[in-house]
Amino acid sequence: MIIGITGSIGAGKGVVTDFLKEKGLNHYSVRDFLVEEIKKWGMPVNRDSMVTIANELRKNNSPSYIVEQLYEKAKKENKDCVIESIRTLGEIEALRKKEAFFLISIDADPEIRYKRTIKRGGEKDSISFEKFIQDEKRELSSNDPNKQNLSACITASDFKLTNNENLEELRKKLDELYEKIKIRNLRPGWDEYFMEISHAVARRATCDRGKSGCVITKDKRILVTGYVGSPTGIPHCDEVGHQMKTVIHEDGTQTHHCTRTTHAEQNAICQAAKLGVPIDGATVYCKMTPCSTCAKLIINSGIKRVVAEKKYHAGQESEELFKKAGIKLDILNQETENYPNQ
16 A cells, blocks of 8 residues: 655645554655755755756656655565655656555645744745745646646545644544545555456466466456466366476576466467457566566567566566566566476
8 A cells, every 4th residue: 555645835744644654654755865866966955956856857757756766665665655745746647556545635724834844943944934935836836747736736635634723633634534545445456456366367277387377458457368278179287297398598597397388478368369359558467477488479469568466586588578668567576486396
């Protein structure tokens, strides 16, 4: 689960974040990320520098660049997390594509927020009320996707909080809100949903070395499925045993393959071709990083995203192929899947 925090200056984003940290969520801060970048550039740590550096990073990379960097850190930890200080629609759109993302916005009256920033006394908060309002207007809206658009972010949030009262009242609101989020998070996301279906498909597999299944989807609809097994009319491994071949790679490592079977991804792509189902721009869900042969078929079939449950111990070549071909590879669990040697 990823909870994003957005809101106006001084509204209480830090309080919301601290509350979620108490609940056990890992914390990733856009502000902290930018402070590190500002120091690299040798600039003063203040709001002007933050806006300048943030806009420059987004312009040179993508509107979602900063939160994508934080998401990659979070993914390695594989824990529920909170990402603080989301400020552009591009960042929200990128996180909406991840599993179980919820956006909380927080706001308060300008005078109250100004007093809080002065009391906070940070190195970028010793400013006049006029400067405070000026900064806010600069970040409130923009037609440039690389620049801050707090107004649009607040509008796009799933849950909206008003923080004009005391800390005790805010924590009451947060307790109620967190319970709602936990209930909504019980519903599986699309990646989890389709991966679970691939598990059911895998039960049809006829080679007990892999028992893998594959699901190809587009626009949240299943197009075709496939599972590992022998070609039509050929005896199955579960009936006559495996037909093994050992491959020695350039780095000296060995992999062992059953040459009788067709992989789940290959069977799914064959089904699409046989039935005339277009899979251009589709997503494939599979047990682990596809082998290099499957990777080439995936690329040539026009599939644009691969979701693997685990990494394949010999999947480095496929990862390189996907990268060069512009195929997005998402691995849900960073564990490595190893096939048995027999």
